[in-house]
Amino acid sequence: MTEPLRLGIAGLGTVGAGVVKIIRQKANLLTARTGRPVVITAVSARSKDKDRGVNLSAYAWEDDPVALAKRDDVDVFVELMGGADGPAKAATEAAIAAGKDVVTANKAMLALHGQELAIAAENAGRVIRFEAAVAGGIPVVKALTEGLAGNQIERVMGVMNGTCNYILTRMQSTGLPYDQVFEEANQLGYLESDPNLDVGGIDAGHKLALLASIAFGTQVAFDGVDLEGIGQITIEDITQAADMGFRIKLLGVAQMTARGLEQRMSPCLVPADSPLGQLEGGTNMVVIEGDHVGQIVLRGAGAGEGPTASAVMSDVLDIARGIRVCTFGQPAKTLECAKAAKSTTPAPYYLRMDLHDKPGALAKIATALGEAGVSVDRMRQYGHEQTSAPVLIVTHKTTRDSLDIAIKSFAATGVLASNPVTIRIETV
Amino acid sequence: MTEPLRLGIAGLGTVGAGVVKIIRQKANLLTARTGRPVVITAVSARSKDKDRGVNLSAYAWEDDPVALAKRDDVDVFVELMGGADGPAKAATEAAIAAGKDVVTANKAMLALHGQELAIAAENAGRVIRFEAAVAGGIPVVKALTEGLAGNQIERVMGVMNGTCNYILTRMQSTGLPYDQVFEEANQLGYLESDPNLDVGGIDAGHKLALLASIAFGTQVAFDGVDLEGIGQITIEDITQAADMGFRIKLLGVAQMTARGLEQRMSPCLVPADSPLGQLEGGTNMVVIEGDHVGQIVLRGAGAGEGPTASAVMSDVLDIARGIRVCTFGQPAKTLECAKAAKSTTPAPYYLRMDLHDKPGALAKIATALGEAGVSVDRMRQYGHEQTSAPVLIVTHKTTRDSLDIAIKSFAATGVLASNPVTIRIETV
Numbered sequence: 001m002t003e004p005l006r007l008g009i010a011g012l013g014t015v016g017a018g019v020v021k022i023i024r025q026k027a028n029l030l031t032a033r034t035g036r037p038v039v040i041t042a043v044s045a046r047s048k049d050k051d052r053g054v055n056l057s058a059y060a061w062e063d064d065p066v067a068l069a070k071r072d073d074v075d076v077f078v079e080l081m082g083g084a085d086g087p088a089k090a091a092t093e094a095a096i097a098a099g100k101d102v103v104t105a106n107k108a109m110l111a112l113h114g115q116e117l118a119i120a121a122e123n124a125g126r127v128i129r130f131e132a133a134v135a136g137g138i139p140v141v142k143a144l145t146e147g148l149a150g151n152q153i154e155r156v157m158g159v160m161n162g163t164c165n166y167i168l169t170r171m172q173s174t175g176l177p178y179d180q181v182f183e184e185a186n187q188l189g190y191l192e193s194d195p196n197l198d199v200g201g202i203d204a205g206h207k208l209a210l211l212a213s214i215a216f217g218t219q220v221a222f223d224g225v226d227l228e229g230i231g232q233i234t235i236e237d238i239t240q241a242a243d244m245g246f247r248i249k250l251l252g253v254a255q256m257t258a259r260g261l262e263q264r265m266s267p268c269l270v271p272a273d274s275p276l277g278q279l280e281g282g283t284n285m286v287v288i289e290g291d292h293v294g295q296i297v298l299r300g301a302g303a304g305e306g307p308t309a310s311a312v313m314s315d316v317l318d319i320a321r322g323i324r325v326c327t328f329g330q331p332a333k334t335l336e337c338a339k340a341a342k343s344t345t346p347a348p349y350y351l352r353m354d355l356h357d358k359p360g361a362l363a364k365i366a367t368a369l370g371e372a373g374v375s376v377d378r379m380r381q382y383g384h385e386q387t388s389a390p391v392l393i394v395t396h397k398t399t400r401d402s403l404d405i406a407i408k409s410f411a412a413t414g415v416l417a418s419n420p421v422t423i424r425i426e427t428v
Numbered sequence: 429m430t431e432p433l434r435l436g437i438a439g440l441g442t443v444g445a446g447v448v449k450i451i452r453q454k455a456n457l458l459t460a461r462t463g464r465p466v467v468i469t470a471v472s473a474r475s476k477d478k479d480r481g482v483n484l485s486a487y488a489w490e491d492d493p494v495a496l497a498k499r500d501d502v503d504v505f506v507e508l509m510g511g512a513d514g515p516a517k518a519a520t521e522a523a524i525a526a527g528k529d530v531v532t533a534n535k536a537m538l539a540l541h542g543q544e545l546a547i548a549a550e551n552a553g554r555v556i557r558f559e560a561a562v563a564g565g566i567p568v569v570k571a572l573t574e575g576l577a578g579n580q581i582e583r584v585m586g587v588m589n590g591t592c593n594y595i596l597t598r599m600q601s602t603g604l605p606y607d608q609v610f611e612e613a614n615q616l617g618y619l620e621s622d623p624n625l626d627v628g629g630i631d632a633g634h635k636l637a638l639l640a641s642i643a644f645g646t647q648v649a650f651d652g653v654d655l656e657g658i659g660q661i662t663i664e665d666i667t668q669a670a671d672m673g674f675r676i677k678l679l680g681v682a683q684m685t686a687r688g689l690e691q692r693m694s695p696c697l698v699p700a701d702s703p704l705g706q707l708e709g710g711t712n713m714v715v716i717e718g719d720h721v722g723q724i725v726l727r728g729a730g731a732g733e734g735p736t737a738s739a740v741m742s743d744v745l746d747i748a749r750g751i752r753v754c755t756f757g758q759p760a761k762t763l764e765c766a767k768a769a770k771s772t773t774p775a776p777y778y779l780r781m782d783l784h785d786k787p788g789a790l791a792k793i794a795t796a797l798g799e800a801g802v803s804v805d806r807m808r809q810y811g812h813e814q815t816s817a818p819v820l821i822v823t824h825k826t827t828r829d830s831l832d833i834a835i836k837s838f839a840a841t842g843v844l845a846s847n848p849v850t851i852r853i854e855t856v
Contacts, residue, residue, distance in 0.1 A: 022578050022720060032645060032758045033577050131575070137721035139575025146751070147559070147567025149461050150450050150741025217460060275703070275727070292450060292734035292741075293565035297727040299703070306720035313578025313720075323574070323751045330460045 004037040005320040006073055008100075010065035010091055011080030012045035015105055015132065017052045018309030019078065019316075024054065030313075034320035044068040069095035076101045076319055078312065084108035089117075092128070096120045103315040105132035105308060110327075111206035111222040114213065118332035128327045129315035134207040135160050135284040137307025138300040139314060144214050144288060145329040151290025153215035155255040157428065161204035162282030162302040163190045164230050164250040168267075169280050172242060177235050190282075200229035201250060205265040208252035211286070212263055214329045216256045217336060221263070224340030228266035237352060237421055240392055241269050244378070246350070247277040251426055260341030268426040269350050275299070276428050287428065346397040347427065348377060351407075353420035354388040361415040362391065368413070372406035374398045388417035394425070432465040433748040434501055436528075438493035438519055439508030440473035443533055443560065445480045446737030447506065447744075452482070458741075462748035472496040497523035504529045504747055506740065512536035517545075520556070524548045531743040533560035533736060538755075539634035539650040542641065546760035556755045557743035562635045563588050563712040565735025566728040567742060572642045572716060573757040579718025581643035583683040585856065589632035590710030590730040591618045592658050592678040596695075597708050600670060605663050618710075628657035629678060633693040636680035639714070640691055642757045644684045645764060649691070652768030653680075656694035665780060665849055668820055669697050672806070674778070675705040679854055688769030697778050697853040703727070704856050715856065774825040775855065776805060779835075781848035782816040789843040790819065796841070800834035802826045816845035822853070 007023070009016055023030070023040055030038045042060035044067075062068040069077045069091040077095035079102060081088045088109050095102050102121065104110065110117065110130055121128045131141045135158065144153070159165050163185055170181045182199065185191055190198075197203045205225040213220040230250050241248050246269040254263045270276045275297050279285050284302030289295050301307040318325075328335055355361040362381065369376060378394040395403070407420055435451070437444055451458070451468055458466045470488035472495075490496040497505045497519040505523035507530060509516045516537050523530050530549065532538065538545065538558055549556045559569045563586065572581070587593050591613055598609045610627065613619055618626075625631045633653040641648040658678050669676050674697040682691045698704045703725050707713050712730030717723050729735040746753075756763060783789040790809065797804060806822040823831070835848055 018720070026578070026580070029580065029645075030578070032762060035759065138724060139571045142570060142575045143567045146746060146749075147570045147742050148738060149745045150454070150458070150738050152454065152457065217457075273706075275706075278701075278703075278706070290565075290738060292446070293738035294729045294732075294735055296566060297725075299725040299727075301722045304722075307722055310576060310578050310718060310721035314575050317577040318574060321574075321753060323753070325749060325751070331463070334460055 002036050004039045006039055006041045006075045007078050007316065008042045008068045008071055008074035009040060009078040009080065010044040010068050011082065012043060012052050013080065014305045015308045015312065016045070016080040017054050018305035019312050020054045022309055022313055030317065034317050036320055038316060038320050041073045042068050042071055065091035066094045069100060070098040074100060076103055076316060078316065079104040079106055082106055084112045089113060092117060093120065096124050096126055099124060099126060101126050101319050102128040103312055104128065104130050105312060107133040107203065107206040107210060111209045111220055114210065114220040114327065115332055115335070118327035122326060122332055127319065127324050129318065130210065131315050132308050132311035134210055135286050136300065136302040136304065137310045138284060138286060138298045139311070140211070140286045140298050141214070142314065143296070143298060144211060145325055148288060148290050148293055148296065151292050153288065153290050155253065155289040156211045156215045156286070157251060157253045158208065158284065158286035159249050159276060159279055160207045160252060160284050160286065160302060161198055161250055162284060163198040164204065165279060166190060166281050168230060168233065168238070168248055168250065171235055172238050172247070175235060178231065178233060199231055201227045201265040204250060204252055208254055208263055208265050212254035212261065213335065215254060216261060216338070217330060218261055218338035219335045220328065221261065221338045221340060224261060224338060225263040225265055226343060230267055233267055237423065240352060241350060242272065244394065245272050246270065246425065247272050248423065249276055249279070251276065253426060255345065257341055257345060259344060260339035262341050262343050262345060264343050266424065268424050270426055270428050274428045344399055346399050348397055348425040349395045349403055350423045350425055351393040351395065351420055352390070354390050354417040355415050356417050357387055357389045361389070364413045364415050365391065365410050368410035369406045372402045372409065374402050374406050430464050432467045434467055434469045434503045435506050435744065436470045436496045436499055436502035437468060437506040437508065438472040438496050439510065440471060440480050441508065442733045443736045443740065444473070444508040445482050446733035447740050448482045450737055450741055458745065462745050464748055466744060466748050469501045470496050470499055493519035494522045497528060498526045502528060504531055504744060506744065507532040507534055510534055510536070512540045517541060520545060521548065524552050524554055527552060527554065529554050529747050530556040531740055532556065532558050533740060535561040535631065535634040535638060539637045539648055542638065542648040542755065543760055543763070546755035550754060550760055555747065555752050557746065558638065559743050560736050560739035562638055563714050564728065564730040564732065565738045566712060566714060566726045567739070568714045568726050569642070570742065571724070571726060572639060573753055576716060576718050576721055576724065579720050581716065581718050583681065583717040584639045584643045584714070585679060585681045586636065586712065586714035587677050587704060587707055588635045588680060588712050588714065588730060589626055589678055590712060591626040592632065593707060593711070594618060594709050596658060596661065596666070596676055596678065599663055600666050600675070603663060606659065606661060627659055629655045629693040632678060632680055636682055636691055636693050640682035640689065641763065643682060644689060644766070645758060646689055646766035647763045648756065649689065649766045649768060652689060652766060653691040653693055654771060658695055661695055665851065668780060669778060670700065672822065673700050674698065674853065675700050676851065677704055677707070679704065681854060683773065685769055685773065687772060688767035690769050690771045690773060692771050695851055697851055698856050702856045772827055774827050776825050776853040777823045777831055778851045778853055779821040779823065779848055780818070782818050782845040783843050784845050785815055785817045789817065792841045792843050793819065793838050796838035797834045800830045800837065802830050802834050
């Protein structure tokens with residue numbers, strides 16, 4: 001096939017402009033690699049007049065992304081508007097109905113509507129590809145869908161929100177409290193307009209749900225993700241964790257268990273000297289464990305114009321080359337409905353609490369833990385304040401349920417001066 | 429397409445047996461992912477009677493791999509025999525001539541004959557895929573060919589020989605000399621029957637040449653790889669490098685420069701706290717730098733039954749799914765003939781030498797370096813032996829040529845008690 005592949009691009013923010021630049025600058029290289037020219041025929045965005053640093057005069061302009069999606073001179077609809085619903089979804093549906101392939105960076109739309117969109121596309125003989133929706137420039141969707149397709153996937157983990165990782169590593173390196181570093185990140189423009197998408201773990205949870213669908217052959221189930229953001233992480237926990245050889249990361253973990261699909265996106269302790277523990281700033285990392293391949297670690301920039309545009313282009317170039325893979329790696333109608341399971345996979349836990357500084361307080365904690373079957377790996381009582389005694393405990397592997405029973409039990413004795421902090425320690 | 433994809437597998441060593449196991453154990457999973465059954469119809473190996481831990485009775489047996497490659501009931505010829513020439517090449521050529529696709533793990537064959545084989549396959553409308561030939565289970569060929577296809581690749585680096593990395597990390601952790609650890613590795617069965625393939629850097633050089641071809645759109649040019657093995661690395665260098673915050677790795681680096689394609693496979697110093705520096709034992713790592721995506725790091729097991737069979741399966745499943753990509757990412761006839769360039773990219777260097785312990789010796793070194801334009805970052809004279817003074821120097825960035833001029837110049841003054849050791853420090 002040597003006719004040009006014609007793109008219609010909706011959304012000309014950072015990523016959209018990046019895609020336009022690549023296509024303009026690299027025409028020869030892209031043609032050499034795919035065997036056919038890749039061209040833009042039409043674009044759409046909110047404001048026609050905004051200066052985006054790229055010359056758009058050669059492309060037809062559409063105010064309405066739905067109109068763009070339906071154009072006869074568009075083969076692939078490139079959706080870079082964002083938003084789970086609204087224009088992005090309407091235009092994607094219109095594109096599929098009009099027989100176009102779709103490339104999107106929209107994790108929210110696919111995490112919430114991926115199943116229905118994939119079914120629609122597959123019924124129409126079209127593909128929806130979304131490499132740019134997960135972990136920026138890291139070709140992780142391709143690695144999981146194609147590169148490791150001979151494996152039963154056992155676990156997928158990842159640090160997939162650069163803003164949260166920036167905040168956590170910055171707290172660690174400066175000793176500044178969460179609120180102050182959050183404000184810094186805000187000033188630097190690192191946060192989404194709704195910051196809870198970042199720090200609440202929602203954005204990273206969307207990404208995890210997409211990877212879990214491919215990994216386990218299940219329908220994407222964002223509502224099955226156990227979500228916990230980083231807003232409760234204090235500088236004290238970061239410092240104490242570091243003292244014991246750990247780092248705190250907003251870590252996503254998906255694994256299939258006998259009870260169902262576990263998906264967690266929550267702050268976890270990981271060993272400071274592990275690849276995940278060493279991840280600084282906005283870099284992303286995804287760890288995939290397969291029954292034959294063992295552990296594969298992928299690392300790269302999780303956001304930004306170049307990396308995200310690179311991922312969009314990999315999907316576009318796949319389509320130009322005739323590579324057509326189902327959205328979630330197998331036909332959407334064959335994906336099983338995942339049974340969400342609360343996390344029961346045992347793990348060690350980090351536990352920090354303030355006790356009223358009275359004789360016997362520590363004994364009550366130890367007794368309650370023992371009675372709940374939680375055994376203690378390390379316990380440390382440190383620098384007293386006036387009336388309460390801070391205590392740190394690292395448990396051996398236990399279930400969240402056993403730990404909750406122990407906490408409830410020692411809370412009832414009145415020894416706690418504040419709510420205890422519990423953070424899972426993930427084995428990586 | 430729902431007819432079975434029929435494989436003929438030649439070579440039933442560790443990897444071949446691993447592939448057979450995956451196909452037998454995972455029939456349903458593979459069919460779900462590709463939409464069609466993947467079956468083995470015939471196999472071939474040197475000995476029919478050897479127990480390989482898998483039941484081969486359902487498959488036709490061929491003593492001659494060429495006969496296997498031509499069978500009417502084979503769609504894909506899976507070449508796992510190894511060897512650059514001989515039966516592997518003859519059978520691959522026969523398979524292509526008979527209209528079969530080829531999946532191979534044979535880095536030597538492709539590094540030496542990849543261009544002619546790819547041309548033959550493309551003329552016949554067939555594909556040759558080789559994910560398993562480079563870095564074991566890491567899906568790096570796919571990442572480079574497809575996942576990062578929107579980038580101009582700037583540099584590809586990698587630790588791609590697990591045996592060498594085992595030897596170097598084991599020397600570091602035990603303080604044992606090279607010969608002793610080499611013998612250990614030999615006893616453990618880690619070495620090829622010709623150990624020079626491993627420790628001479630040839631195997632890793634083959635892999636680098638294959639990645640360079642994809643990265644830069646050039647014909648695979650193994651003879652353009654500047655090869656240096658690890659046999660000259662002493663425990664003293666490993667210890668001194670560690671003291672200064674470095675690790676020694678057998679590192680491959682390929683980059684396109686104005687003067688041509690630089691390909692080096694040689695011992696290098698890398699920062700101990702970099703991803704490459706932290707790589708232990710048999711694990712492989714490939715670092716790819718693209719103009720848009722920035723730096724992508726891929727890490728995983730570089731050898732072994734499961735990881736290598738996983739890579740073979742990814743190629744097989746691609747073919748089952750109808751994914752057909754040129755061997756080196758673009759039609760072989762469009763690959764440019766690479767102009768091999770001696771490495772001129774400046775780098776800091778590590779320099780260790782013994783000086784005759786006479787007044788003025790160090791001054792002569794410093795003068796010679798200065799006259800050649802090589803500036804010194806750090807210099808250290810340490811624990812004297814009887815008659816000679818060991819000296820360590822880390823230079824600022826310089827070219828290999830300038831360094832050689834300096835060495836020649838101070839060697840001529842007669843201050844050296846032994847040949848100096850120079851190791852490039854790679855910026856990672």
